[in-house]
Each structure stands twice: as structure tokens, then as C-alpha cells.
Amino acid sequence: MKPAPFAYAKAKSLDHAIALLAHPDGEARLLAGGQSLMATLNMRLSAPKLLIDLNGIAGLAGIAVKNGAVEIGAMTRHAEAERSPDIARHAPLIALAMPHIGHSAIRNRGTLGGSIAFADPAAELPACLLALGGEVDIAGPNGTRTVKADDFFKGLFETALGAADVLTTIRLPAATNDTRVGFAEYARRHGDYAMVGLAASARAAGQRLAGVRLAYFGVGNVPVRAKAAEAALADGSIDDAVMALATDLAPSGDVQATGATKVHLAGVLLRRAAKQLTETRP
Amino acid sequence: MSGHDCDITLTVNGERVTERVDARQTLVDFLRDDLILTGSHVGCEHGVCGACTVRVDGVLVRGCLMLAAQCDGAHVETIEGVSDLGEIADLQAAFEKRNALQCGFCTPGMLLTAQELLARGGVPSRETIREQISGNYCRCTGYQAIVDAIESVAQTRAGAKR
Incomplete structure (x- = not known):
């Protein structure tokens, strides 16, 4: 499909972009890379009156x-x-x-x-x-x-x-020598949005992990912290951490998987990410 | 500049072009409908199939996920220009030789996407080749012949450098 009509403005500066956004002419959207927005415009899932292009503003990248x-x-x-x-x-x-x-x-x-x-x-x-x-x-x-x-x-x-x-x-x-990170996701095809994914970080404290942060995606309306699993992982038990996901996460089913399948996948990904977290940084 | 009509001047395949475009017109529709450069194809129109792939300022992009209005001052290269320059003549010959296309709808995007990888030099693994073309859908070949063709060109180019 083709986008519904909109006006296009190339912002000259950050202040210009903010002023354009405040314009009373109805809905305006910012255009950054456009790799999600343009698709939603083409599908007419979004129909703003004005598109404000940020690509000409100096100093916003780097x-x-x-x-x-x-x-x-x-x-x-x-x-x-x-x-x-x-x-x-x-x-x-x-x-x-x-x-x-x-x-x-x-x-x-x-x-x-x-x-x-x-x-x-x-x-x-x-x-x-x-x-x-x-x-x-x-x-x-x-x-x-x-x-x-x-x-x-x-x-x-x-x-x-x-x-x-x-x-x-x-x-x-910024990562230090103690920083440990892990990342795992499950998608049917490379490059697709994940059915379930996990970004993880922690600090190495001797043989243990401290400050564990587990952020799941594809399991709710926002990225979700799995706080009980974080505590269990810091206590040193990956099995307890995987068990704890049943209380941390309550994903709805979608066309790809039921909620129960997503919780199962979340556990599989946690084992993968936990392995990365316990490996020493190269 | 703010409005529904946008005046743009850009370079397309080395030629300077000045046009007035509708703000909502995508780059690939501009290339096809206004400039009659129909080598870039319109498939899914939401960035998934890769048939509209072109180069803007030397970088591979989806022609359906960029507006023509955004290309004021840009250098755009399409399959027509890249073909004429002979940059991918060996790749095109390999696609033909190995039956790496059937209907040809995906081929322009596939060639440009493959060339992005090949231009980095060396002989990429088949896995790397598959990953590179994972955003370009082909419904005819099953990809095997496409991977073969890209791999053979990588090997030939690497051999020629020695």
C-alpha cells in the first residue's frame, strides 16, 4: 500500500524539530531511520499530518x-x-x-x-x-x-x-573488567522480530554474579525485568532462576506461540545467557 | 521545506535530476514511476522482501522505507546504473550460469545485496552469504543456486587478486 498524504519538513536543528512537533495542525511524527515508521505509514497503520525528518540535524549522531x-x-x-x-x-x-x-x-x-x-x-x-x-x-x-x-x-x-x-x-x-553480558533470542527466521528474547547484564563478584539484570522482550507490552530470576541467579542457582520465570513473566499467546511456550523458551534463553554471563570477558 | 510538494535535486546513476515529488512518495516509486527506472521492484512495501533495494550515498537501503523527498542532494544508484558500470558483470554472469534466478523479481535486490558483501573482499562462508541475503526473499530458487553463484564470484575475485 501507499502512505496516506502527509506534509514533510526537514528539521534544521533540534529546536526547529521541537517547534514543528508543537505545531497545532494535528498529529506530527518524527522520522529518524524510518525502518519501522515508514512500514507503518505504507500499511496505513499510522497516518500523521506532518513528518519531521531528523536526518539533516548535525550533532545527533555519534x-x-x-x-x-x-x-x-x-x-x-x-x-x-x-x-x-x-x-x-x-x-x-x-x-x-x-x-x-x-x-x-x-x-x-x-x-x-x-x-x-x-x-x-x-x-x-x-x-x-x-x-x-x-x-x-x-x-x-x-x-x-x-x-x-x-x-x-x-x-x-x-x-x-x-x-x-x-x-x-x-x-x-561503560563496561569494566567485572562486567558480564549475555544476549539470546529465538526467532523463526534471522532478522525477524524475536518470539522471545533476553538481554542480560551482571557484575562478576568472585565466583558469583552481582547486580544481575535480566530484560526480556517479546513477552509483554514493554521490555520486562525478571526480578525473581535475577535474585535466584545472583544466589547461584540457574535451575531456581528458570523456575522463577513462571512468576516473573506472564506473556500472552500470539500467532507464533502460546504464553506457556514463551515461558518455556524464556527458560531456554536464560540458560544460554547465564552461560555467557559466567564466561570471562575476552 | 515543509509541505506536500517537495522539490528535490539528486544524482541518479550519475545523472543530475530535478523533480517535484509528493511528500509521501517512496524512493522506489519515484525511481520507477517518475524516472522509469523499473529495475528496482516493489514487493512487500514494508521492508521485508528486499526487492526494492537500492544504494543511497553508497549505502544499501530499502527503497520502500525511504521517501523520495529525503533524497534531496543524495547520490542514488539502481541496478541499471550498477549494471551499466560493469561493477557486477561477473556476478550477473554467475547468476545466469548457475540458474540463480527464475522469474527474476528478486534478482536486482539480490545482486546489490550480494555485492555489498563481496565488496568487503575475501571469501565469505556460505553461512555469512546466507545471512547477508536473509533480507531478500526469493520464491523460485530455494536460494541454493544463489549462494553458489555468490560464493563462486567471491572465490574468483579473491583468486584474481593473488
């Missing part, structure tokens, strides 16, 4: 490591993150997740900020942000603010972003 954090500009393309030595070294969970996102041509265009702002509950990056306990910077009509991952995802495709807000930066704690 990867920097400073003050113990990895800062990723919202318009950074997946392909750039995939190739980045800084991401591989300082944000290894993102590096693990990247090959699972779509396909080469999608990653060439799609952006990290776009994926997190869109907040598809089956997408990899929102779960990675949550697993790492990262945060995002948001610019809006009343200035800028920072929102923690735990407070960012509100509901199905719903986030802490207001109608005239722009997500500008993703900030992740």
Missing part, C-alpha cells in the same frame, strides 16, 4: 566514551554501532544484539534512538537499555531531562516521551 559512560547519539545508525570498536569494547551487550536486528540494509538506515523511542516490545535495543540500566536524554519545549531506563517504558509503544519531545542521547554505563 558514539563517545566519557565519564565512565558510553554516549550514543540518537541518530546513530545500527550499522555504525555494529562496526564501532568503542561499542564492542565498552558496550558489548549492544554489540551482541546488533546482528539480530533486521538485515544489513535495515541496519544501514535504522537508528538506535529511533528503536528505543519507538519501543516495540519485541525489539532488541529497548531490552538492552533496560538490562544495562542505561538512561536517555530527552529534549522538549521546556528544556532537557534525563530518564532512567526503568522509568522510560510505560506501555505498548508508550514511553516517557511527550508529544513535543525528542530523544537525543542514549547513555550506557
Whole structure:
């Protein structure tokens, strides 16, 4: 299908984009990489009056490591993150997740900020942000603010972003020697959205794990922390952790799998990710 | 620039083009309907099938997931331009020789996607080749012959460099 008619504006600056968003002419949408938005427009699942293109704004893309954090500009393309030595070294969970996102041509265009702002509950990056306990910077009509991952995802495709807000930066704690990460997902075909996926992070504390964060995707309206399983894993029992998923997760069935199957898959993925968590970083 | 009509100037296959486009027109529809470059195909229109794959500023993209209006100032390359330059003549010959196409609908996107991988050099594993073309659907061949063709070109190109 073809999109319903809309007007197109290329934002010249962040302030310009925010001003355009506040325009009273009805619904406006931000166009970042467009790899989800354009599909929904083509299918007429969304019909905004105005599309505001962020691709011409200088300074919204780039990867920097400073003050113990990895800062990723919202318009950074997946392909750039995939190739980045800084991401591989300082944000290894993102590096693990990247090959699972779509396909080469999608990653060439799609952006990290776009994926997190869109907040598809089956997408990899929102779960990675949550697993790492990262945060995002948001610019809006009343200035800028920072929102923690735990407070960012509100509901199905719903986030802490207001109608005239722009997500500008993703900030992740930079990995240290103690950092352990794991990533696993199950999809029928490579590049498809996962039926169930898991992004995990922890700190090595002697023979044990501390600060375990397990963020599942594809199991609810938002990426979901499995907190009982986190505690069990920190106590050293993978079997207890897998058992705990029955209380942590309550996925609905969909066309691909029943809720019970998803919980089973979540356990399989937890065993895989736990193995990665206990391996020493190369 | 804000409105339903957008004036764009871009380079398509080395030629400068100035057109007025509807804001909602996708890049692939612009190429096919306005410039009559019909080598890029329209399949699923939501980024899944890969038939509309083209290059924008040297990078492989889905022609259905980009607007023509976004291509103001861009360099766009389609299968027509890449064919004319001879950049993938060996790949095209290998596809023909190994029956790596039947109806041909996926072939332009498949060739450009394969060339992105081959341009990195070396001889990729069959698994890497399969992963590279995993976003390009072919409903005729079963992919085996396509992987064969891409692999053989990789080997020939690597051999020629030695």
C-alpha cells in the first residue's frame, strides 16, 4: 500500500524539530531511520499530518566514551554501532544484539534512538537499555531531562516521551573488567522480530554474579525485568532462576506461540545467557 | 521545506535530476514511476522482501522505507546504473550460469545485496552469504543456486587478486 498524504519538513536543528512537533495542525511524527515508521505509514497503520525528518540535524549522531559512560547519539545508525570498536569494547551487550536486528540494509538506515523511542516490545535495543540500566536524554519545549531506563517504558509503544519531545542521547554505563553480558533470542527466521528474547547484564563478584539484570522482550507490552530470576541467579542457582520465570513473566499467546511456550523458551534463553554471563570477558 | 510538494535535486546513476515529488512518495516509486527506472521492484512495501533495494550515498537501503523527498542532494544508484558500470558483470554472469534466478523479481535486490558483501573482499562462508541475503526473499530458487553463484564470484575475485 501507499502512505496516506502527509506534509514533510526537514528539521534544521533540534529546536526547529521541537517547534514543528508543537505545531497545532494535528498529529506530527518524527522520522529518524524510518525502518519501522515508514512500514507503518505504507500499511496505513499510522497516518500523521506532518513528518519531521531528523536526518539533516548535525550533532545527533555519534558514539563517545566519557565519564565512565558510553554516549550514543540518537541518530546513530545500527550499522555504525555494529562496526564501532568503542561499542564492542565498552558496550558489548549492544554489540551482541546488533546482528539480530533486521538485515544489513535495515541496519544501514535504522537508528538506535529511533528503536528505543519507538519501543516495540519485541525489539532488541529497548531490552538492552533496560538490562544495562542505561538512561536517555530527552529534549522538549521546556528544556532537557534525563530518564532512567526503568522509568522510560510505560506501555505498548508508550514511553516517557511527550508529544513535543525528542530523544537525543542514549547513555550506557561503560563496561569494566567485572562486567558480564549475555544476549539470546529465538526467532523463526534471522532478522525477524524475536518470539522471545533476553538481554542480560551482571557484575562478576568472585565466583558469583552481582547486580544481575535480566530484560526480556517479546513477552509483554514493554521490555520486562525478571526480578525473581535475577535474585535466584545472583544466589547461584540457574535451575531456581528458570523456575522463577513462571512468576516473573506472564506473556500472552500470539500467532507464533502460546504464553506457556514463551515461558518455556524464556527458560531456554536464560540458560544460554547465564552461560555467557559466567564466561570471562575476552 | 515543509509541505506536500517537495522539490528535490539528486544524482541518479550519475545523472543530475530535478523533480517535484509528493511528500509521501517512496524512493522506489519515484525511481520507477517518475524516472522509469523499473529495475528496482516493489514487493512487500514494508521492508521485508528486499526487492526494492537500492544504494543511497553508497549505502544499501530499502527503497520502500525511504521517501523520495529525503533524497534531496543524495547520490542514488539502481541496478541499471550498477549494471551499466560493469561493477557486477561477473556476478550477473554467475547468476545466469548457475540458474540463480527464475522469474527474476528478486534478482536486482539480490545482486546489490550480494555485492555489498563481496565488496568487503575475501571469501565469505556460505553461512555469512546466507545471512547477508536473509533480507531478500526469493520464491523460485530455494536460494541454493544463489549462494553458489555468490560464493563462486567471491572465490574468483579473491583468486584474481593473488
